[in-house]
Amino acid sequence: MMETFHVKTSAKTDFIDVTQSVQEAVRKSGVKEGICFIYIPHTTAAITINENADPTVPKDILMELNKIVPFQDRYQHLEGNSPAHIKASLIGPSLSVFVESGRLVLGTWQGIFVCEFDGPRSRQVYVRVLKGDF
Amino acid sequence: MMETFHVKTSAKTDFIDVTQSVQEAVRKSGVKEGICFIYIPHTTAAITINENADPTVPKDILMELNKIVPFQDRYQHLEGNSPAHIKASLIGPSLSVFVESGRLVLGTWQGIFVCEFDGPRSRQVYVRVLKGDF
């Protein structure tokens, strides 16, 4: 079954740690061994995995992404959010994480983040777990 | 079963909307609930999801990617297509999209694109759907 949860972002560009919400969706699925799929149905946001211990890491990632893809650059798209669309494709909308004993198998420093590139907004995240074979 | 379809690209760098072809592969699979995997077996092309409503969005993405990874930059690879290889790794070759009631669960503005970075060429796309558990 597909689980959905919502995230409120609070700035133009923002990283929101959703590790606990994804883990809760894994628990609800009842699957003990398999693969967890995480998907964001938006074109100006993305999903990534990175360090969730020191908050300067997400800050540095956003600072640098906003330099790599400047907010102003003679974009043709009239809505003005082309940089957000570009960053969304660079980071990507889908991820898969291993599940063992009913829990996400993340590295010591890894957390799952929604990346907001055109906020603040409310965003949706889809989660589904497929069973492994034994 | 793995489905394969072909795409003709028409420029050096190009975005081709393949949403309908992927949906058709999902229909053929007969799977109603699960995850659809999309894969491109090339090293100078990629797969992404972004807005397929306004055609200036893909144009802006390509324009900016071509600035971020310049066509000339003292690359060592003698074939001259290193920028295409770099863009392929930045965007990525694989995606997973949720399937419900036999249809791709995409966001309102989302379409699936083949990204050509070394065209024009003919490209292959693989699609396979794995069943969800109930």
Added chain:
Amino acid sequence: MMETFHVKTSAKTDFIDVTQSVQEAVRKSGVKEGICFIYIPHTTAAITINENADPTVPKDILMELNKIVPFQDRYQHLEGNSPAHIKASLIGPSLSVFVESGRLVLGTWQGIFVCEFDGPRSRQVYVRVLKGDF
């Protein structure tokens, strides 16, 4: 079952071809038809697919990534490895590759690489194969 293998990287930034190790994990899984998931549990390394024929391709990718995300740029994170975290999110930690007749279905020029962005170090890679439906 989840398989794990280790990789030793030998430079600050490095590409290690792990195609054979992933293929060996697919063989051990016993799955003939399905999807192979590859995951790296680190926040300063990533997984990508690109050309493994000419060694100048990975060199050019690293050279350009190190320009796009400069080693020095007023980063706040005090460990000094913010560029590695940024590159990890640009390339990504997870990939899915099709499996047919017990073998990875890669394109002619495709190989699977661990991308080291904060080495040299020992890195872990997880592999799991889910069965397709017939």
